[in-house]
Amino acid sequence: MQRLITYVERLLARYDCVVVPSFGAFLKESLAPRYIEEERRVYPGRERFSFNAAIKERDNLLEKEYARSYGISLRRARIMVDNEVVELQNTLFTTSKLSFGQLGSFRVETEGKMLFSPREENSSLLGSGSFYGLTSYPLPTRVEDCLGLYEATSPEEARVLTFNQEEKSNCQSGSKKNANYLYFKVKKSSLSLSAACLLFGFLLLFTPSTGSFHERHYSAGFTKVEHPVAVELKEEKQATDTQEETSARGKSYTTSPSSCESSSCYYVVVACFQTEKKTKEYLDTLTGVPFQSTLGYIPYGSRFAVYAFSSKDKEEAKAFTERLRLEKGAFQNAWLLHEEPKE
Structure with a gap:
């Protein structure tokens, strides 16, 4: 039984709650340091212990401590704890009182009710300040x-x-002076005068000045002048833009040869596009090709077909198509389109 009490005290130094199976739980509460004005002393924080008989479920702290200390299995340690708890209960209900080490004591009243009385504060007991190396402090x-x-x-x-x-x-x-400082007597009237002088000096220094004198000396005018070289470059750029715009506006492509308006015609098609804008952009890229003079485009369903050559003679158009395919270049996929005249 004494071994059980020792292990409970040891566990309470590390945990706030230790359950003795089938008996109850010991609880630890930390109290803050306190100052007793009558004694002019500060006492360190301490711990107060209480007992709750309603908590009896096993938490295995005692069993694990037994098993670790004696090198036995947890099952064997549980049997040892249960045997000592039975001995503890028999002693308590036989003698109606029991001292539980440094934690306090139990007593059983005539009605069979078990009461726990914590040990009075003692500097040498578990949970006191001196137990952790702390002492009271005069203040x-x-x-x-x-x-x-x-x-x-x-x-x-x-x-x-x-x-x-x-x-x-x-x-x-009654002297309140400190030798480390110099003391001066200052009258209230002198202090007010000094503050007024400082304020006047501040306003005099930082108030902005205005007048024609300062404007005449610190204002400056600027006239916008264009440099001759800049004017010349600007005119040259405008002329170049105008020339490019004129050349682009004057560039046109044949949409349908006049010879093919009244009879069927054969077209050597090299590309197709969904919009007329894309078609013209593609034609602008075909510069320096051998068939530059015969380039054009015609509507082909919902699209526009770009042709490299057109002719009423099928054999002539077919021969041109074969020649493009044999070159193995960008136009090797050229194909022949036959269009009937529109009524």
Whole structure:
């Protein structure tokens, strides 16, 4: 049973809740540091323990700790824990009271109700500040320390009280001056006059000046002048653009030879396009081809067919087509189109 109590204390140092199966759970609550004004001392934070008999489900913390410590299986450790819990319950209900180590004590009332009483605060107990290496701290008021109203009760407290003898004498004599500073007496009237002078100087320096004098000296005029070279380049560019526009406007293509208007005709087609604009753009790229003089285009259904040659004689048109195909160039896919005259 004592082993069970020791392991519960050990686990509570690491966890906030440890369940003793079929008995209850021990809970740990952290309390903040506190200052007791009557004692002029600051006490470190501590931990308060409580017990909840309603939490009995196994959390396996005790079993795992037993198994790790004794090098046994978890099943064997569970049997050991259960046996010690039974012993704990028998002792409690037989004697009606039980001390549970540093955590507190149990007692059973006449009605059979089990009550837990936490251990009173003690500096050597589990969960106290000294358990983690913390001690209380003297913190008298500054006036008490200065006037010597608080006396240290230990060498540690004496080191905390920071006033030296010189500071205490200054404090007790009522002097508030510090030797590290220079003090000057300034009258309120002089302070107001100095502030007014500073304000006037600021306005005098940063107020913008206006007048014809400054405008005459700091204003400048600019006249837009075009350089002769720039004018010449501009005129040359305009002439070039006009020439290109004229040549483009004067360039035209045959849509249908006059000889083919009244009779059937054969066309050597090299390309087809969906719009007339695309057709003309393609014709503009065909510069320097041998059949430049016979180039043209005709409507072909919903499209436009570009032809390289046209003739009423089928054999002549066929021979031209074969010649293009034998060249193995861009027009090797040329084909022959026969069009009847439109009525």
